[in-house]
Amino acid sequence: MLGLRHRQLSDAAAPAPAAARVVEADTISRRFGERVALAGVSLAVDGGRIEALLGPNGAGKTTLVRILTGLVKPDTGTARVLGVDTWDCPRDLRAQMGLVPSGDRSLYLRISGLENLIFFGRLHGMPKRRARDRAWELLELVDLADAARLRSGFYSHGMQKRLSIARALLTQPRVLLIDEATHDLDPEAAARMRDLVRRLADEGAAVVWATQRIEEIRGFCDRVTLLREGHVAFQGTVSQLIAVAAPRRYVLRLRNGRATGADLEPLLRAAVGNGTTIAAADEGDPEDYVLHLGDDVVLGTALAALTAGGVEVLGCREEVSEIENAYLNLARGKQ
Amino acid sequence: MTTLAGELRKLPAFVRRDFLVAWSYRLPFITDWIGLAFQAFVFYFIGLMVDPSKLPTFGGQQTTYLEFVAVGIAISAFMTLALGRVSAGIQQEQLAGTLESLLMTPTSPATVQLGAVFYDLLYVPLRTAVFLVVIALAFGLDFYASGVVPALVVLVVFIPFVWGLGIASAGATLTFRRGSGAVGLGVTVLVLFSGAYYPLDLLPSWIATLAEFNPITVAVDGMREPLLGGTGWDGVGKAVAVLLPLAAVSLVVGAVAFRSALRRERRRGTLGLY
Numbered sequence: 370m371l372g373l374r375h376r377q378l379s380d381a382a383a384p385a386p387a388a389a390r391v392v393e394a395d396t397i398s399r400r401f402g403e404r405v406a407l408a409g410v411s412l413a414v415d416g417g418r419i420e421a422l423l424g425p426n427g428a429g430k431t432t433l434v435r436i437l438t439g440l441v442k443p444d445t446g447t448a449r450v451l452g453v454d455t456w457d458c459p460r461d462l463r464a465q466m467g468l469v470p471s472g473d474r475s476l477y478l479r480i481s482g483l484e485n486l487i488f489f490g491r492l493h494g495m496p497k498r499r500a501r502d503r504a505w506e507l508l509e510l511v512d513l514a515d516a517a518r519l520r521s522g523f524y525s526h527g528m529q530k531r532l533s534i535a536r537a538l539l540t541q542p543r544v545l546l547i548d549e550a551t552h553d554l555d556p557e558a559a560a561r562m563r564d565l566v567r568r569l570a571d572e573g574a575a576v577v578w579a580t581q582r583i584e585e586i587r588g589f590c591d592r593v594t595l596l597r598e599g600h601v602a603f604q605g606t607v608s609q610l611i612a613v614a615a616p617r618r619y620v621l622r623l624r625n626g627r628a629t630g631a632d633l634e635p636l637l638r639a640a641v642g643n644g645t646t647i648a649a650a651d652e653g654d655p656e657d658y659v660l661h662l663g664d665d666v667v668l669g670t671a672l673a674a675l676t677a678g679g680v681e682v683l684g685c686r687e688e689v690s691e692i693e694n695a696y697l698n699l700a701r702g703k704q
Numbered sequence: 705m706t707t708l709a710g711e712l713r714k715l716p717a718f719v720r721r722d723f724l725v726a727w728s729y730r731l732p733f734i735t736d737w738i739g740l741a742f743q744a745f746v747f748y749f750i751g752l753m754v755d756p757s758k759l760p761t762f763g764g765q766q767t768t769y770l771e772f773v774a775v776g777i778a779i780s781a782f783m784t785l786a787l788g789r790v791s792a793g794i795q796q797e798q799l800a801g802t803l804e805s806l807l808m809t810p811t812s813p814a815t816v817q818l819g820a821v822f823y824d825l826l827y828v829p830l831r832t833a834v835f836l837v838v839i840a841l842a843f844g845l846d847f848y849a850s851g852v853v854p855a856l857v858v859l860v861v862f863i864p865f866v867w868g869l870g871i872a873s874a875g876a877t878l879t880f881r882r883g884s885g886a887v888g889l890g891v892t893v894l895v896l897f898s899g900a901y902y903p904l905d906l907l908p909s910w911i912a913t914l915a916e917f918n919p920i921t922v923a924v925d926g927m928r929e930p931l932l933g934g935t936g937w938d939g940v941g942k943a944v945a946v947l948l949p950l951a952a953v954s955l956v957v958g959a960v961a962f963r964s965a966l967r968r969e970r971r972r973g974t975l976g977l978y
Contacts (some may be wrong), residue, residue, distance in 0.1 A: 480725060488718075491717035
């Protein structure tokens with residue numbers, strides 16, 4: 370009665386060098402009734418890379434992750450992991466994939482975190498002792514060793530998410546699909562989680578990191594695919610994403626020793642010249658001004674002009690981060 | 705073969721998980737047994753009113769009503785409980801949100817389905833056997849010791865029949881989300897016309913004739929003959945001969961229905977929804 374059909378992974382799925390293409394989605398479309406969840410989305414992730422799957426709620430991130438795991442069939446297009454169509458979802462392939470689902474209902478809440486990991490470890494074919502040892506290793510890794518014997522139903526959302534991540538790592542997977550991993554985590558725990566995932570990527574794993582937290586992708590993800598209403602709104606590196614941010618606005622803290630506030634404004638306008646504007650900030654300190662750079666003006670030039678005009682620049686920060694600006698523009702359909 | 709062995713090695717993990725879950729609900733665990741004891745008392749007092757000469761004989765032996773009904777209760781309770789739990793096993797995973805996590809492991813859908821109910825497939829027959837032993841000791845029932853093993857064989861052959869029905873209804877539940885009511889109604893009708901609680905002779909003759917083909921009737925009579933009539937293996941052959949092909953058909957139909965339902969849900973992308 371037990372399913373004996375056990376398809377082997379193709380040669381393409383054999384251990385590959387870290388840089389090999391591991392995850393591929395080719396013009397994937399998927400509808401749920403009348404609603405278009407994905408429309409011709411393509412994606413490629415190499416081993417050792419972290420791809421941010423970015424987008425607001427309902428953009429299609431979770432659907433794409435579920436298609437990549439083989440849990441949902443695309444209407445058109447193909448999803449391949451390690452060279453294998455995920456819809457065929459051979460068991461060998463599942464052993465190579467770790468999924469952290471977006472919800473917190475994927476664990477057995479009546480049993481302990483330790484027992485959850487042992488159970489899933491054994492479903493991955495580990496002998497009992499090995500499953501137990503691996504479970505302890507992972508509980509240490511995600512800082513849950515102290516709560517190992519506590520029913521996972523008593524865990525906070527953040528703890529359940531960490532347990533879910535530990536489960537995804539049971540087999541040291543070559544592909545990690547992570548859906549809103551840091552959604553319920555405090556900043557420190559989220560940073561620790563990103564460090565952990567970065568380390569796994571550095572060891573060769575291909576990571577798809579679905580998130581709507583724009584601020585976490587800088588310095589963490591290698592590339593970004595931004596989805597908007599099921600379409601790819603942007604695809605490229607994080608730097609390229611930042612480069613599409615416009616307009617560029619900065620909050621400056623300025624002083625020249627003679628005048629402040631409105632009295633200083635004419636002097637500042639004269640210093641920054643055409644195309645660039647500066648005005649007292651609506652909120653905050655009287656010494657705060659919002660600098661709006663013109664298309665061809667770089668920040669250094671504007672600051673140099675201010676300094677040359679006898680203005681002390683005490684501080685400078687992005688009004689809204691460039692990356693957030695880019696995200697908001699793209700997610701809203703502006704560019 | 706390696707795959708099959710590997711899959712079978714996963715079953716104890718399911719048993720441990722479900723025991724821990726069941727143990728975490730201690731009260732229902734205990735009240736189940738208390739309810740069973742009360743049921744035995746009810747039938748004991750009903751039995752005091754029933755004239756044994758109205759009951760059928762087994763192996764030429766006259767029985768008391770409590771002896772007669774104890775086997776019926778055991779089988780019908782087994783059927784109800786096992787079928788209910790088998791069909792609800794996958795539903796529970798779906799409700800809890802764990803089904804997709806299971807299917808993300810390198811475990812075959814058949815193992816997932818079997819694993820979801822394996823604890824119950826062990827626990828429910830054990831509960832049935834313990835019930836029969838306890839009721840026999842408590843009320844001084846005259847079961848033939850030589851009939852225990854043949855009766856267990858009938859029970860063992862009956863298990864895959866129930867399991868097959870259970871996985872078919874689990875498939876229906878995956879597809880329609882609701883199905884336990886229909887399963888319960890079906891089981892009630894089968895038990896009602898099985899002779900578990902009263903002799904089939906009391907039914908209209910055409911229903912009694914049809915009831916002879918009811919698998920529960922076959923299983924109940926197949927267990928009563930050796931336990932109450934002391935017929936040893938003589939009465940078992942017929943029951944096994946009828947139940948075995950039924951079990952095979954039930955399992956194949958159930959497995960096909962379940963796999964089809966699972967594939968359909970994956971295709972629709974609604975596997976995790978309930």
